[in-house]
Amino acid sequence: GKRNMDALSEEEKRLFPLKTVTSVVSLFESILKRTTEPDLALLSIIVGCIENTLTCNQQILSGAKSTVITTTVDETSEKLLAIPPVRKEDDFPEIEWPIVEALYVKFRAVIKSSVDVTQYGCSEFATRELVKKVSDVIWNTLTRSYYKDRAHLQSLYSYLTGNKLDCFGVALAVVAGCQVLGFNDVHLALSEDHAWVIFGLDGKETAEVTWHGKGNEDKRGQPVDAGIQARSWLYVSGNPVICSRFTEVASLVSSINPSITATTDSLEVASMQQALLWVLYDTGHLTRYPMALGNLADLEELSPTPGRCHCGQLFSQAIEVARRCYGNSHVYPYTYQGGYFYRNRMYKEALESWANAADAIRSYNYSREDEEIYKEFLEIANELIPFVMKVEGSGHSARSILKDSECFAHLLRFYDGICQWEEGSCTPVLHIGWAKPLVNTISKFDSQVRRHVVISCSEVAEEDTPATKPPEGKAEFHRENLDANANQVVLPWPLAKEQEQEERLVDSHVGGKTADQK
Numbered sequence: 135g136k137r138n139m140d141a142l143s144e145e146e147k148r149l150f151p152l153k154t155v156t157s158v159v160s161l162f163e164s165i166l167k168r169t170t171e172p173d174l175a176l177l178s179i180i181v182g183c184i185e186n187t188l189t190c191n192q193q194i195l196s197g198a199k200s201t202v203i204t205t206t207v208d209e210t211s212e213k214l215l216a217i218p219p220v221r222k223e224d225d226f227p228e229i230e231w232p233i234v235e236a237l238y239v240k241f242r243a244v245i246k247s248s249v250d251v252t253q254y255g256c257s258e259f260a261t262r263e264l265v266k267k268v269s270d271v272i273w274n275t276l277t278r279s280y281y282k283d284r285a286h287l288q289s290l291y292s293y294l295t296g297n298k299l300d301c302f303g304v305a306l307a308v309v310a311g312c313q314v315l316g317f318n319d320v321h322l323a324l325s326e327d328h329a330w331v332i333f334g335l336d337g338k339e340t341a342e343v344t345w346h347g348k349g350n351e352d353k354r355g356q357p358v359d360a361g362i363q364a365r366s367w368l369y370v371s372g373n374p375v376i377c378s379r380f381t382e383v384a385s386l387v388s389s390i391n392p393s394i395t396a397t398t399d400s401l402e403v404a405s406m407q408q409a410l411l412w413v414l415y416d417t418g419h420l421t422r423y424p425m426a427l428g429n430l431a432d433l434e435e436l437s438p439t440p441g442r443c444h445c446g447q448l449f450s451q452a453i454e455v456a457r458r459c460y461g462n463s464h465v466y467p468y469t470y471q472g473g474y475f476y477r478n479r480m481y482k483e484a485l486e487s488w489a490n491a492a493d494a495i496r497s498y499n500y501s502r503e504d505e506e507i508y509k510e511f512l513e514i515a516n517e518l519i520p521f522v523m524k525v526e527g528s529g530h531s532a533r534s535i536l537k538d539s540e541c542f543a544h545l546l547r548f549y550d551g552i553c554q555w556e557e558g559s560c561t562p563v564l565h566i567g568w569a570k571p572l573v574n575t576i577s578k579f580d581s582q583v584r585r586h587v588v589i590s591c592s593e594v595a596e597e598d599t600p601a602t603k604p605p606e607g608k609a610e611f612h613r614e615n616l617d618a619n620a621n622q623v624v625l626p627w628p629l630a631k632e633q634e635q636e637e638r639l640v641d642s643h644v645g646g647k648t649a650d651q652k
């Protein structure tokens with residue numbers, strides 16, 4: 135029969151005007167169920183329209199009930215403000231189909247009129263020149279200069295109504311533009327702080343299509359191999375999330391930003407994002423996307439969905455995926471989980487997550503474009519851990535973590551990971567600003583506790599390692615390494631080297647027992 139060339143079916147159009155979370159969820163479910171690939175431009179315009187309507191022209195003083203702030207209004211101002219009747223929390227201003235359709239048609243027209251595909255070969259696959267051309271079209275239609283880190287610049291709605299996009303938004307727009315031109319081999323590749331595209335036969339080619347950070351010359355058009363060779367966290371050792379159309383939908387949903395101000399979120403936008411993430415979770419499109427699982431977990435912590443798993447399980451799932459599918463080269467799954475434990479005063483678990491985060495960073499070389507993760511570790515080391523020491527320090531209970539050798543081991547592993555991250559890097563990581571909190575933190579632990587920590591060397595395991603006892607220097611830090619009364623913990627090698635040298639030093643001076651006599 136007649137191919138329906140419209141973006142939406144008649145049934146889907148009947149869901150408009152969109153004014154509840156439920157209607158947006160129904161629309162997404164319908165589109166995700168189709169046999170054809172979801173249209174990134176259409177979905178990005180829809181969620182962008184809702185987000186920007188609810189967060190950008192919000193008059194807090196209008197007393198609109200949609201925001202989270204608690205306005206302390208006194209009697210007089212109550213009358214003045216004439217607060218409107220409380221709206222259901224998933225109500226939002228009506229989004230009309232003709233508005234969305236007009237923006238969608240405009241995007242397709244901009245792309246098709248700016249790119250003459252006949253100039254780029256006749257293969258079904260995109261070429262580097264084609265990808266660069268689409269990136270140039272987006273790039274050259276952006277406002278000359280604007281605050282790139284502002285919120286709500288990630289969608290095509292922002293691009294089409296304000297000619298502004300953030301770093302992620304440019305990458306998404308390029309992939310959406312290639313989809314308009316029929317190049318379905320062009321897909322998003324996502325690291326924890328950057329985005330690029332893959333394309334060509336078997337998706338073997340890569341290309342930068344957007345900028346990164348401040349004051350860095352953009353590398354648009356170039357492959358990302360150099361970044362991967364440099365072993366910088368920014369390129370996650372060549373383990374980015376390689377998106378399908380569906381994971382690209384997950385990325386545009388995950389990048390929805392409900393914030394109205396630094397301290398206020400829009401309830402409707404947050405509940406829409408949460409509901410859409412569950413739709414993508416149920417259709418299996420978050421399975422290999424740790425950050426989206428982390429985003430969903432954060433939303434669930436704030437407002438648990440009845441009948442859904444506990445947010446703690448989502449944080450754990452994200453870690454599982456990062457270990458199984460991405461060579462444990464992602465850091466955020468551990469800092470998402472550590473943040474959750476910290477907010478819920480589960481400080482021993484938080485220390486373990488942060489030590490695991492440091493294990494993930496240790497094999498990288500720190501480079502100047504890795505500032506985001508540097509700031510993450512700096513905040514953990516110089517704000518969060520000192521706070522834990524402060525609140526735990528007062529407790530003289532035997533159960534205090536300051537008397538727990540496993541906690542001390544987590545702490546040493548945390549610092550050791552950062553030290554090893556610095557080793558071999560061109561850019562230094564640690565400076566005197568790290569030392570004071572470090573010394574302060576380490577010295578808070580009981581000397582008895584410190585005495586019980588056994589440092590072991592974990593050389594690279596050989597194939598024929600005897601299964602019986604862990605050979606000299608082979609024991610890694612595993613739970614089973616705790617001896618019967620669990621008051622000894624074993625640490626991985628890098629720290630042991632220093633400890634052994636220290637002990638040898640001590641022994642030579644005070645004739646104490648050597649390491650192997652203990």
Ligand SMILES: FC(F)(F)Cc1cc2c(N3CCN(c4nnc(C(F)(F)F)s4)CC3)ncnc2s1
Pocket residue numbers: 301302324325326327328329385388389425426428429466467468469470471473510
């Ligand atoms: F494409 C770029 F360049 F933007 C890189 C990406 C970032 C990002 C994301 N983020 C970034 C990390 N992020 C975090 N929020 N809390 C974090 C943690 F520190 F608690 F771990 S990390 C929020 C969402 N969430 C989904 N997908 C992506 S793809």
